[in-house]
Amino acid sequence: MIQKLISKIEKTHAPIVVGLDPMLNYIPKQIQEKAFKEYGETLKGAGEAIWQYNKEIIDHVYDLIPAVKPQIAMYEQFGIEGLIAFKKTVDYCKEKDLVVIGDVKRGDIGSTSAAYAVGHLGKVQVGSQKFAGFDEDFATVNPYLGTDGIKPFIDVCKEEKKGIFVLVKTSNPSSGEFQDRLIDGRPLYEIVGEHVAAWGEECMGDKYSYVGAVVGATYPEQGKILRKIMPKAFILVPGYGAQGGKGKDLVHFFNEDGLGAIVNSSRGIIAAWKQEKYAKYGEAAFAEASRAAVEDMIADIDGALKNR
Amino acid sequence: MIQKLISKIEKTHAPIVVGLDPMLNYIPKQIQEKAFKEYGETLKGAGEAIWQYNKEIIDHVYDLIPAVKPQIAMYEQFGIEGLIAFKKTVDYCKEKDLVVIGDVKRGDIGSTSAAYAVGHLGKVQVGSQKFAGFDEDFATVNPYLGTDGIKPFIDVCKEEKKGIFVLVKTSNPSSGEFQDRLIDGRPLYEIVGEHVAAWGEECMGDKYSYVGAVVGATYPEQGKILRKIMPKAFILVPGYGAQGGKGKDLVHFFNEDGLGAIVNSSRGIIAAWKQEKYAKYGEAAFAEASRAAVEDMIADIDGALKNR
Numbered sequence: 001m002i003q004k005l006i007s008k009i010e011k012t013h014a015p016i017v018v019g020l021d022p023m024l025n026y027i028p029k030q031i032q033e034k035a036f037k038e039y040g041e042t043l044k045g046a047g048e049a050i051w052q053y054n055k056e057i058i059d060h061v062y063d064l065i066p067a068v069k070p071q072i073a074m075y076e077q078f079g080i081e082g083l084i085a086f087k088k089t090v091d092y093c094k095e096k097d098l099v100v101i102g103d104v105k106r107g108d109i110g111s112t113s114a115a116y117a118v119g120h121l122g123k124v125q126v127g128s129q130k131f132a133g134f135d136e137d138f139a140t141v142n143p144y145l146g147t148d149g150i151k152p153f154i155d156v157c158k159e160e161k162k163g164i165f166v167l168v169k170t171s172n173p174s175s176g177e178f179q180d181r182l183i184d185g186r187p188l189y190e191i192v193g194e195h196v197a198a199w200g201e202e203c204m205g206d207k208y209s210y211v212g213a214v215v216g217a218t219y220p221e222q223g224k225i226l227r228k229i230m231p232k233a234f235i236l237v238p239g240y241g242a243q244g245g246k247g248k249d250l251v252h253f254f255n256e257d258g259l260g261a262i263v264n265s266s267r268g269i270i271a272a273w274k275q276e277k278y279a280k281y282g283e284a285a286f287a288e289a290s291r292a293a294v295e296d297m298i299a300d301i302d303g304a305l306k307n308r
Numbered sequence: 309m310i311q312k313l314i315s316k317i318e319k320t321h322a323p324i325v326v327g328l329d330p331m332l333n334y335i336p337k338q339i340q341e342k343a344f345k346e347y348g349e350t351l352k353g354a355g356e357a358i359w360q361y362n363k364e365i366i367d368h369v370y371d372l373i374p375a376v377k378p379q380i381a382m383y384e385q386f387g388i389e390g391l392i393a394f395k396k397t398v399d400y401c402k403e404k405d406l407v408v409i410g411d412v413k414r415g416d417i418g419s420t421s422a423a424y425a426v427g428h429l430g431k432v433q434v435g436s437q438k439f440a441g442f443d444e445d446f447a448t449v450n451p452y453l454g455t456d457g458i459k460p461f462i463d464v465c466k467e468e469k470k471g472i473f474v475l476v477k478t479s480n481p482s483s484g485e486f487q488d489r490l491i492d493g494r495p496l497y498e499i500v501g502e503h504v505a506a507w508g509e510e511c512m513g514d515k516y517s518y519v520g521a522v523v524g525a526t527y528p529e530q531g532k533i534l535r536k537i538m539p540k541a542f543i544l545v546p547g548y549g550a551q552g553g554k555g556k557d558l559v560h561f562f563n564e565d566g567l568g569a570i571v572n573s574s575r576g577i578i579a580a581w582k583q584e585k586y587a588k589y590g591e592a593a594f595a596e597a598s599r600a601a602v603e604d605m606i607a608d609i610d611g612a613l614k615n616r
Contacts, residue, residue: 021420023419024433024434032435036435041434041435041436041437042434042437042439043432043434043439043441045434045435046432046434071416071420073414073416073420073421073423073424073427074420074423076423076424076427076428076441076442077423077424077426077427077432077441078427078432078434078439078441079395079427079439079440079441079442080388080391080392080395080441082427082441083388083391084388087387087388105414105415105416105450106381106413107413107450108379108381108413109478109479109480109483110480111331112329112379112381112382113381115381115382115384115385116381116384116385118385119381119384119385119386119387119390120384124351124354124385124386125332126332126349126350126351126353126354126386127340127344127349127353128349129349129350131350131351131386131387132387133351133384133385133386133387133388133390134384134387142413142415142450142452143452143486144450144451144452144475144478144486144487145475145478145480145482145483146480146482146483146484146485146486146487147482147485148480148481148482148483149480149482167452167453170417170452170453171417172417172418172453172454172456172457173456174453174454174455174456174457175417175453175454175456176454177454177455177503178451178452178454178496178499178500179452179454181491181496181499182491182492183489183490183491183496184490188486188489188491188496191486191489192486195485
């Protein structure tokens, strides 16, 4: 799957991923009203609104981008009905040949971590049959529990040719509370980064590993160091746009080959119609606003990479 | 909810929690066959088998215990159908007046963490209505992202009078890889423990906080230290039984008042019928074996607390 991600990045010249993190207040009124008319102001109505909103955005951007990253929390908050919308979204993106990164940030130990790995990336055995539960291509994973939490994901990745992105240095303001604490003079995120590099050795594609890392766009200096610590890890970079990261801050997340990173924007793309910059599209043409925002993001990042 | 947990512990004399972490190979053949006959060897069939198995165990143990801890990964691996079984289990346990600790180990930032908090402990707004998604009483939370990840849970806990258990020192062999690393001469888990104590000050019940901690039974010495660092935090203690912890190892997780900890056993209870010790019950009476295992666990822990 890392090979597919790379080939799609090369084809689109867009090392970007669109975060499908719907909030009801991003969703234009016409979509909400239609869904509520059909299913009432219910969890099912909310799930339907999210799904229709996602679908229209995907239809308008899928040809420009290699990958999407649905954030499962935004679906899980609506219970089962929200997760049905998540699953529909994953399936539809795969139909459109997009690489799907499930931003699930799961992490547990032993058989429990294996269950998450199977549910999101693999297949579960039921009697004599096997079934995929959510079937994303990549999943994000939390490293706090150590190798016991990561290894079961790696086992499934090897079997299914899928991948993970391990949280290393997250984009939020308080990420330093634990991640920046010094251990033998070096921050915890560097130690985690070294583990990511070691875990990744076990399952390599041609040039990059199936085991990637999450490093926030909001920490470019740390990204520069982590790039060197994990030379063969793809870095998933959240925090572009709405959280403050800009194209020029991101060049050091990439290797010399122009690869090695994929930059996420969520709100900046899916709620573009709410920004002054894209207001001319209006609420009805929200998905065209998203397309324009994708084009601008590609130009920003591609431009920064060419000028480095 | 921490008050309810405490009053139920005092009433049952059982500072224990039964982990509802079903694996298909724990489930007696008669239940699997019935479910597969009705729904086929499908995800729905698996979900039905899990639900019937859980229900029979709950019916046999609910009067002895204060709380249950369903591990969501074991349900999530079966996709939507598994999560429907999770939700049914949560609802049924609440009907039986059990405190439900959702072992979800979620953790993200800002609005995303808020979405998890709302989905598992709170209510989500849909138009003019509000709905609970999964509606557990407590949830386990991963601290790697710092206060940004925890605060949204605390906000929901205050509103709903619910609680969280933050991972501090987990029970698995590799938990030390990051958690034991020394920062200014002290292990990371102590630093996290200090944060748990500080976060907990914000939302106190009478004597204990709504913000608890997870510390593995397999690390009794660390538990002793963490007990002192977080005097007002309830400690959820996994790793009893199958993972190696014993009653006498656990006394230091408790405060002098005999409270402050709740010990989990999963496999040791729900798959008791597979152990030699409880083999006399046979496969058909698996839930009676579970009841006997609960009684033995209460005696072990209560005995250890009395003899300290």
